[in-house]
Amino acid sequence: xxxxxxIANQKGGVGKTTTAINLGAxxxxxxxxxxxxxxxxxxxxxxxxxxxxxxATTYGTYKCIMGxxxxxxxxxxxxxxxxxxxxxxxxxxGAEVELVEQPRREFYMKExxxxxxxxxxxIIIDCSPSLGMITVNALTASDSVIIPVQSEYxxxxxxxxxxxxxxxxxxxxxxxxxxEGIVITMFDSRLRLARQVVEDVRTHFQGMxxxxxxYRNTKLSEAPSHGETIIMYDASCxxxxxxxxLAREIITKNKQ
Numbered sequence: 001x002x003x004x005x006x007i008a009n010q011k012g013g014v015g016k017t018t019t020a021i022n023l024g025a026x027x028x029x030x031x032x033x034x035x036x037x038x039x040x041x042x043x044x045x046x047x048x049x050x051x052x053x054x055x056a057t058t059y060g061t062y063k064c065i066m067g068x069x070x071x072x073x074x075x076x077x078x079x080x081x082x083x084x085x086x087x088x089x090x091x092x093x094g095a096e097v098e099l100v101e102q103p104r105r106e107f108y109m110k111e112x113x114x115x116x117x118x119x120x121x122x123i124i125i126d127c128s129p130s131l132g133m134i135t136v137n138a139l140t141a142s143d144s145v146i147i148p149v150q151s152e153y154x155x156x157x158x159x160x161x162x163x164x165x166x167x168x169x170x171x172x173x174x175x176x177x178x179x180e181g182i183v184i185t186m187f188d189s190r191l192r193l194a195r196q197v198v199e200d201v202r203t204h205f206q207g208m209x210x211x212x213x214x215y216r217n218t219k220l221s222e223a224p225s226h227g228e229t230i231i232m233y234d235a236s237c238x239x240x241x242x243x244x245x246l247a248r249e250i251i252t253k254n255k256q
Contacts (some may be wrong), residue, residue, distance in 0.1 A: 015185035050227030
């Protein structure tokens with residue numbers, strides 16, 4: 001059975017989608033079969049792997065969650081070996097409203113992914129920068145959650161609220177949900193403040209923080225504009241090396 005990992009943080013601009021795309025790609029090139037699920041109406045994970053979000057209006061996350069189509073019929077192969085994507089488009093915004101009145105509204109994504117779960121080693125869900133119904137659905141469907149935290153002054157802003165939401169999901173909706181770890185993103189070793197933030201996060205959260213740091217890297221910003229993962233865009237750059245190290249850390253952790 002594949003492990004489902006949500007990438008979540010309601011604070012925008014922390015490298016959440018970059019992490020979802022490139023961690024998925026890194027796990028894939030390390031010979032794991034990976035499905036990237038785009039659960040953010042902005043559809044950046046979809047376009048970031050070279051898939052047109054417009055193609056998801058008929059077959060995508062929205063129709064899949066609402067039970068109108070099967071997940072297996074929506075999945076698209078990417079140009080990264082072993083990496084597939086369940087794309088989305090702006091229509092996903094509608095699910096936030098439509099699910100409110102539904103019974104068992106938090107379980108729609110879990111049910112949608114159940115039929116394809118066994119076909120993958122890892123399913124990575126890119127959550128939207130909010131704590132709305134779709135994010136709650138993603139957390140309910142997941143085995144664990146990775147929290148990207150930017151190495152800047154406001155890094156811990158809102159993190160308490162996210163952890164509280166995770167605790168609520170653990171208590172009422174998904175007792176098996178765990179925190180896979182906190183990953184520090186956009187790290188610049190030249191900045192004393194960045195080093196201080198890393199030290200503070202590691203001190204405060206101790207064993208929850210990954211050893212791997214994701215360094216600030218221009219190639220990571222360039223790759224999505226070419227519709228490519230960092231592995232395919234420049235396999236030797238710092239960003240590729242960082243995400244491959246993070247993937248190895250996760251694989252090792254899950255073998256213990």
